[in-house]
Amino acid sequence: MTIDIGHDIREIAGKDVLALRRELAEIWPDASRARVDEILPRHVARDGFRFLGAFAERRLVGFVYGYRGGPGQWWHDRVATALGPDGEQRWLAPGHFEFTELHVRTEFRRRGVGGSLHDALLEGIDAPTSVLSTQTDNEPAIALYTGRGWQVIVPYLDFGSGRPFLIMGRDLR
Numbered sequence: 001m002t003i004d005i006g007h008d009i010r011e012i013a014g015k016d017v018l019a020l021r022r023e024l025a026e027i028w029p030d031a032s033r034a035r036v037d038e039i040l041p042r043h044v045a046r047d048g049f050r051f052l053g054a055f056a057e058r059r060l061v062g063f064v065y066g067y068r069g070g071p072g073q074w075w076h077d078r079v080a081t082a083l084g085p086d087g088e089q090r091w092l093a094p095g096h097f098e099f100t101e102l103h104v105r106t107e108f109r110r111r112g113v114g115g116s117l118h119d120a121l122l123e124g125i126d127a128p129t130s131v132l133s134t135q136t137d138n139e140p141a142i143a144l145y146t147g148r149g150w151q152v153i154v155p156y157l158d159f160g161s162g163r164p165f166l167i168m169g170r171d172l173r
Helices: 014-018 022-025 034-045 074-091 113-122 139-146
Strands: 008-011 048-054 059-068 097-104 129-135 151-158 164-171
Touching: 008 129, 014 034, 022 034, 022 097, 022 129, 034 074, 048 113, 074 129, 074 151, 074 164, 097 113, 113 139, 129 139, 139 164
Parallel strands: 097 129
Antiparallel strands: 008 048, 048 059, 059 097, 129 164, 151 164
């Protein structure tokens, strides 16, 4: 059951995203300091970076972001290898959009926030496809994505942490 709450989705510019690192770390508890302090600034600088925050009563309760992926980027190159040449051409064509992170505060989950963030991020994106990774045991995320037209394109990929992920793709055109 989903209980919708009143929330407001706003796009936030890259420089302002970096100023929110403390709040992002609260919502994204699995994120290491390196992810928030080193990787996020690199992502903010990528082509097509787009970040949206969900606010309830002026409090940041969730966020989502992504950017255009391409060869030479860590995630892209590992997924390209897993997909093989045909899969890479199909899913990682030039201009594809990498749906990078979606997180909602625990107490605001199952209230429509994640779905709203998902839909708002992809709205108006001019890309042939979008791709993402999520943990193979993250059933709520997998249900959200499959319910919105995503399909599993790589059923298992270990990025080196020992935790299994799957890769999903969605046509945007």
